[in-house]
Amino acid sequence: MIRYILRRIVLLIPLLFGVSILIFVIIRLIPGDPARLALGAEATEDQVQLMRRQWGLDQPLPVQYAYWIGHALQGDWGRSTVSRVPASDEIGLRLPATLRLAACSVLIACVLGVGFGVLAAVRHNTWLDRLSMVIALLGVCTPSFWLGLMLILVFSVQLGWLPSFGQGGLDHLLLPSLTLGAGAAALIARVTRSSLLEVMSADYLRTARAKGLAEHLVVGRHALRNALIPVVTLLGLEFGGLLAGAIVTETVFAYPGIGLLLVNSIGNRDFAVIQPALLLFAFQFVLVNLVVDILYAVVDPRITYA
Amino acid sequence: MAALLPNAQHTGVVLAVCRGGLTMDRVSEYGRLDEEWQRRGLDRRKFLRLVAMGASVPTLSAMIAACRQGAPASPPAAAGATQAPAAAAAPTFVAKTVGTPVVAVAPTSAPRVDRSFLVALNVEPDSLDVQDTFFNASLGVDKCLYEGLVGLDQSMQIVNQLADSWEPSADAKIFTFKLKQGIKFHDGTPFNGQAVQAAFERVLAPDAQLKRHGYFSAAIDHVEAVDDATVRLVTRQPFAALVATIAHPAGGMPSPTAFKQYGQDFGTHPVGTGPFKFAEWVRGDHITLDAFSDYWDKARGASVAHMSIKGISDPSSLAIAIQSGGAQFAGPLNAAQAQQLQSAVGVKVVESDSISVYWVTMNDQRKPFDNNLVRQALNYAINKDAVLKVAELGKGKIVDSPMAAGVWGYKSIKTYEYNPQKAKDLLAQAGLPDGFKTTLRFTAPSKDRAVAVQSQLQQIGVQVEAVQMEVPAYQAEESKPLEDSTTELLISNWSPSTGDADWALRSIYSKTQWPPAGANYGFYFNQQVEDLIMQGLQFTDEAKRRDAYARAQELIMDDAPNVFLYAPRYFSALRDNAAGAIMQADGIPYLRTAYYTS
Numbered sequence: 059m060i061r062y063i064l065r066r067i068v069l070l071i072p073l074l075f076g077v078s079i080l081i082f083v084i085i086r087l088i089p090g091d092p093a094r095l096a097l098g099a100e101a102t103e104d105q106v107q108l109m110r111r112q113w114g115l116d117q118p119l120p121v122q123y124a125y126w127i128g129h130a131l132q133g134d135w136g137r138s139t140v141s142r143v144p145a146s147d148e149i150g151l152r153l154p155a156t157l158r159l160a161a162c163s164v165l166i167a168c169v170l171g172v173g174f175g176v177l178a179a180v181r182h183n184t185w186l187d188r189l190s191m192v193i194a195l196l197g198v199c200t201p202s203f204w205l206g207l208m209l210i211l212v213f214s215v216q217l218g219w220l221p222s223f224g225q226g227g228l229d230h231l232l233l234p235s236l237t238l239g240a241g242a243a244a245l246i247a248r249v250t251r252s253s254l255l256e257v258m259s260a261d262y263l264r265t266a267r268a269k270g271l272a273e274h275l276v277v278g279r280h281a282l283r284n285a286l287i288p289v290v291t292l293l294g295l296e297f298g299g300l301l302a303g304a305i306v307t308e309t310v311f312a313y314p315g316i317g318l319l320l321v322n323s324i325g326n327r328d329f330a331v332i333q334p335a336l337l338l339f340a341f342q343f344v345l346v347n348l349v350v351d352i353l354y355a356v357v358d359p360r361i362t363y364a
Numbered sequence: 365m366a367a368l369l370p371n372a373q374h375t376g377v378v379l380a381v382c383r384g385g386l387t388m389d390r391v392s393e394y395g396r397l398d399e400e401w402q403r404r405g406l407d408r409r410k411f412l413r414l415v416a417m418g419a420s421v422p423t424l425s426a427m428i429a430a431c432r433q434g435a436p437a438s439p440p441a442a443a444g445a446t447q448a449p450a451a452a453a454a455p456t457f458v459a460k461t462v463g464t465p466v467v468a469v470a471p472t473s474a475p476r477v478d479r480s481f482l483v484a485l486n487v488e489p490d491s492l493d494v495q496d497t498f499f500n501a502s503l504g505v506d507k508c509l510y511e512g513l514v515g516l517d518q519s520m521q522i523v524n525q526l527a528d529s530w531e532p533s534a535d536a537k538i539f540t541f542k543l544k545q546g547i548k549f550h551d552g553t554p555f556n557g558q559a560v561q562a563a564f565e566r567v568l569a570p571d572a573q574l575k576r577h578g579y580f581s582a583a584i585d586h587v588e589a590v591d592d593a594t595v596r597l598v599t600r601q602p603f604a605a606l607v608a609t610i611a612h613p614a615g616g617m618p619s620p621t622a623f624k625q626y627g628q629d630f631g632t633h634p635v636g637t638g639p640f641k642f643a644e645w646v647r648g649d650h651i652t653l654d655a656f657s658d659y660w661d662k663a664r665g666a667s668v669a670h671m672s673i674k675g676i677s678d679p680s681s682l683a684i685a686i687q688s689g690g691a692q693f694a695g696p697l698n699a700a701q702a703q704q705l706q707s708a709v710g711v712k713v714v715e716s717d718s719i720s721v722y723w724v725t726m727n728d729q730r731k732p733f734d735n736n737l738v739r740q741a742l743n744y745a746i747n748k749d750a751v752l753k754v755a756e757l758g759k760g761k762i763v764d765s766p767m768a769a770g771v772w773g774y775k776s777i778k779t780y781e782y783n784p785q786k787a788k789d790l791l792a793q794a795g796l797p798d799g800f801k802t803t804l805r806f807t808a809p810s811k812d813r814a815v816a817v818q819s820q821l822q823q824i825g826v827q828v829e830a831v832q833m834e835v836p837a838y839q840a841e842e843s844k845p846l847e848d849s850t851t852e853l854l855i856s857n858w859s860p861s862t863g864d865a866d867w868a869l870r871s872i873y874s875k876t877q878w879p880p881a882g883a884n885y886g887f888y889f890n891q892q893v894e895d896l897i898m899q900g901l902q903f904t905d906e907a908k909r910r911d912a913y914a915r916a917q918e919l920i921m922d923d924a925p926n927v928f929l930y931a932p933r934y935f936s937a938l939r940d941n942a943a944g945a946i947m948q949a950d951g952i953p954y955l956r957t958a959y960y961t962s
Contacts, residue, residue: 089841094880095839097575103880105578141632155648207684215684222681222685222688224650225649310678314646314647
């Protein structure tokens with residue numbers, strides 16, 4: 059197991075190098091000149107040329123890449139061309155907020171999703187099942203900007219219980235993570251239900267019931283555990299996606315996450331920020347996938363890695 | 365952000381004098397006062413004309429008095445904690461771009477209370493280095509932190525800040541400023557002639573690549589400190605608009621000790637002389653400023669102990685921030701949100717003039733737009749009121765000059781009325797009876813404008829392909845030199861960054877500003893206009909300057925290089941217990957006088 063994990067981590071290195079080259083080339087293929095964007099319409103052409111030279115944008119791409127990756131390996135990711143703040147700060151200072159939001163949303167998605175899913179499966183073909191699935195369907199279909207604004211209107215404007223924007227304590231986190239978690243919860247509820255239904259009629263469950271096990275133990279210990287694999291996969295994907303920021307939700311709640319930073323940086327062709335941000339997302343995604351693979355073994359002891 | 369990039373900020377000048385004289389808390393009186401203006405049969409334009417003709421000061425005072433009669437003698441009495449600030453003394457009427465100094469008597473500020481004032485803007489500032497930003501949001505915060513030798517008050521009039529007086533040389537090339545004495549920056553560094561010289565040298569150095577380098581270096585050759593109390597700004601060529609140019613917030617004075625110490629990090633460690641000093645910046649979330657207790661002008665210091673600034677880029681969320689009481693001031697709001705907030709409890713919506721102008725750029729060097737008849741036809745073909753209604757819910761003013769009425773030097777020339785038949789006739793005269801095909805480029809915020817223009821041009825047989833582009837790609841295209849340019853039609857906007865006719869006209873209509881050098885994206889050129897714009901920079905006599913610009917405006921309107929549209933209105937909102945913050949006519953939020961009424 060340890061050897062497997064180590065091997066996966068070592069494999070990360072060539073993967074990230076490949077990704078860094080892809081990122082580097084792709085963002086330079088989209089039209090727009092970072093120097094002109096940074097200096098504005100008032101700048102003379104001479105000034106723009108000077109800035110291109112200062113930033114090395116006049117060099118061939120391989121030279122630019124070597125310079126960038128060389129400095130990055132020493133911890134220098136360059137400075138934002140817009141704010142002049144070091145790119146590592148722009149991203150690093152927003153990362154905790156994004157992690158908090160992603161973790162909180164996944165927690166909500168997990169609790170609500172698995173809860174509704176189990177309920178629906180256990181009460182299969184009753185009104186509870188149908189109600190749960192209609193709610194889940196609505197959850198999948200509701201656009202997050204609409205849900206976010208509705209939550210704000212009810213809880214911030216009408217009731218005045220929760221703040222409508224910014225970050226801070228748990229109260230600031232509740233509405234945005236509910237907005238984000240709702241969609242994921244709906245998806246998880248549906249997957250949990252269908253995968254539970256598949257195992258519900260299995261022989262080992264009949265055996266468990268026959269030996270007189272209480273129903274909640276039958277479902278909780280025997281059925282759910284066998285049904286969890288697709289749910290864990292889905293949770294991993296959702297979490298990986300949330301770590302790359304949730305642009306719409308961040309915008310609606312004016313939440314200082316990475317998603318909004320990335321969108322604004324792309325709009326300004328702020329290469330210094332775009333590059334490490336995308337690289338970080340790739341890294342996080344690979345890492346989450348690794349954790350998901352390990353969780354498979356935890357959830358289902360029949361799975362082993364050598 | 366504006367559709368066009370660095371929505372150049374400006375310093376405006378003559379705004380309605382009646383409004384200019386009001387203290388901020390009376391913004392709610394605006395509507396009523398406006399009515400009063402009308403009843404007295406003296407509209408703003410007539411008033412400006414009077415000023416231009418040299419109405420004497422007593423006459424003006426009488427008019428001010430008249431216009432004030434409707435307003436209460438003092439702001440609504442505060443319930444407890446806060447006293448309302450004293451009313452302004454007679455304001456300066458016309459921004460002096462040259463000549464005698466303005467003696468500004470700004471209203472005194474409300475007594476300070478130990479509370480925090482939360483300002484919600486439509487975008488987070490990018491940098492608080494006053495010489496390194498184009499963002500209106502950043503400049504709004506900068507106006508709390510920094511002051512220039514001269515500055516612009518909330519009604520965009522030039523006021524003395526760190527300078528006591530100034531004197532231009534007869535050839536409009538050397539401007540000598542007398543500085544106030546005994547002022548210190550937030551970090552204790554003394555403010556003096558050397559500090560001014562160091563600040564300008566910082567932005568004038570090409571290697572530093574500060575965003576405002578181009579703005580200042582186009583005008584200023586060098587700056588020399590004569591002694592502690594005197595400084596000389598020397599321009600490259602006669603530059604009569606210099607004072608307006610440095611009154612822009614980018615002319616704020618940064619502490620030389622601080623910018624040397626922090627270098628590239630000065631943008632997150634700003635130090636100036638203003639009524640607020642920088643406390644912290646949680647990036648992506650908020651900026652906090654503290655009242656500066658040693659501010660030099662005791663009567664006009666900060667009225668709240670802390671001010672927080674938060675960027676909320678979703679328009680609905682911005683409106684909700686003020687509606688839910690999370691913020692005390694929110695702006696700029698778009699017309700739809702402002703309308704929606706009108707009915708909200710505990711919120712007052714403020715509507716104000718802008719000096720921003722929208723138009724459709726035509727590539728004047730390209731067929732068929734190189735023909736004056738075609739350009740005029742397009743001007744007649746568009747129902748500007750309809751565009752205004754679609755894009756701004758009808759809130760704005762159809763322009764009758766290449767620049768907005770709030771800009772110094774403005775003259776009402778004419779409007780091309782909506783007349784599709786005449787447009788068709790003109791096209792036929794130009795040899796295009798069946799119209800033609802063309803492409804209109806625009807960025808997302810101008811979508812409504814573009815669609816309205818497209819459908820109206822269709823009526824006269826001009827088939828427009830409307831192409832929405834992302835800002836950087838759009839800018840890359842429009843900035844190409846003439847030989848590579850593919851520009852046909854563009855939705856454009858300009859807000860002249862000095863509030864002076866020079867920057868309103870030169871940047872858009874002078875050949876020196878043809879891309880890639882500047883923003884004359886339509887490649888307009890008329891030698892007479894070129895000469896008049898240059899003349900305007902040489903006179904130190906205001907009347908002569910005005911004449912030159914008036915003639916230039918006439919010529920431009922006749923040439924019809926663009927399809928002239930409108931100047932929109934600006935909206936912001938305050939909680940019922942808050943006052944003293946507003947959107948300036950140039951789109952920069954004015955925040956330093958913010959206070960609580962209860």
